[in-house]
Amino acid sequence: MKILIYGAGVIGCTYGWQLAKAGHDMTVLVRQGKKSRIEKDGIDIFCSDFRGKQKQTEQVTFRPKVIDSLSPDNDFEYIIVATNCIYLKEILPVLAESAGKAHILFFQNIWNDFETIARFLSPEQYFFGFPFKVGGGRDEHCIHCAISGMKNSATLLGEVNGEITPRIVKMSNALEKANLKPLVSKHIKTWLITHYAIAASLSAGIIKAGGGKNFAGNSQLLKNTIKSIREGFEICYRKGFDPKVEKANRPYYLPLFFLVPVLMKIYSNETLCIMFDGHTQHAPDEIKRMLKDVIADGEKYNVQMPYLKSLQKPEY
Incomplete structure (x- = not known):
């Protein structure tokens, strides 16, 4: 699939890297002024991976396609919004204008934001999830992430109405192939x-x-x-x-x-x-x-x- 990661943070880059390893066409949307540097140097990731019987560490340079603006005529199948929840209100007008036909997966902490999202987007445009499989931080040089192997650690997905739709199934299959343990919830809200x-x-x-x-x-x-x-x-x-x-x-x-x-x-x-x-x-x-x-x-x-x-x- 052709997937856009909205935000080059720990969660977005780690999921993007793992989905790219599974064969998907990944692009990262970054803030103005960062595109040329990331195109040149890539995104350095130091990963502690606990999914096997023993912890594995890996240091890689993730080199996705990079854009700093989103066009309404884009051909992305999915847009994964993986930014800090503080920035949701500045993101929504961009998505309302430029998401095109892409399915938007909100990968964020959500509290009183369901109504806000509904004011900008129609229900068929978006669904929700949570990246409970990945975490970590970063410094000025590198992302330091962990991928959990704990029994109850999964990547949540769900439609607000609880239905298991084709877009949920397709994203679930992609995450399964990337070994990111999808779990579909009928009570995602x-x-x-x-x-x-x-x-x-x-x-x-x-x-x-x-x-x-x-x-x-x-x-x-x-x-x-x-x-x-x-x-x-x-x-x-x-x-x-x-x-x-x-x-x-x-x-x-x-x-x-x-x-x-x-x-x-x-x-x-x-x-x-x-x-x-x-x-x-x-x-x-x-x-x-x-x-x-x-x-x-x-x-x-x-x-x-x-x-x-x-x-x-x-x-x-």
Whole structure:
């Protein structure tokens, strides 16, 4: 397939590289001023791949096609939007004008953005997903990514109405061929909303701990973070999204004496620590925004949020 990655960040470049390895025709849309450098030098990626029996590391230079503007007469079959959620409002007018006939896959954290997207695009133009298989960060020279091999780590896909459409099947097949473990959800909106609440608390807790490894070893902070996630789930419920619809959310309701030691072990996993540290160091503004969004809706729905608010730094 001919696929455009909208945004040359960690997620977009890692998925783009993996899809290119699987034989797809990949193009990356970058900001003005970056095109010539990336065409000349490519995109350096250092990958820790945990999908096999043993961790494999690989350093490559990804050389996709590069564009810095999108034409309405483009011939892309899919556009994967993999930018920080902060930039969604500046992206939507571009997509509304220039997406053409491409299917748009939003690969982002989503909270109150469904209505915003619907104002710019018609339902047949887009669907949703989440890149739960990949994470990491970057420095000025290189992307540092991890590809998870954990049992419950997958690339989520789903239509808002829960249907399994031809475009979902086709993208799922492409991800399967790239060994990126697609998982089609019939409740993608609920998955995204509740994941937003989890990620807001979890990321803020990791920042407070000073990193993923420290967080996994701090039982009291982990306990308070779980309580803040439960407050977030109550906000989701009052917004009309029942967290228990998604099986992955149910463990967060287990008794703390059982859940805390289990999560301490899970969160100390090397893959997750790379992903946690990459995200918290690379996208602190997104995390601040996410925590603010959840707390703002908690106030709107009169939810008590002592633990969520305790995770906010004064400057948040």
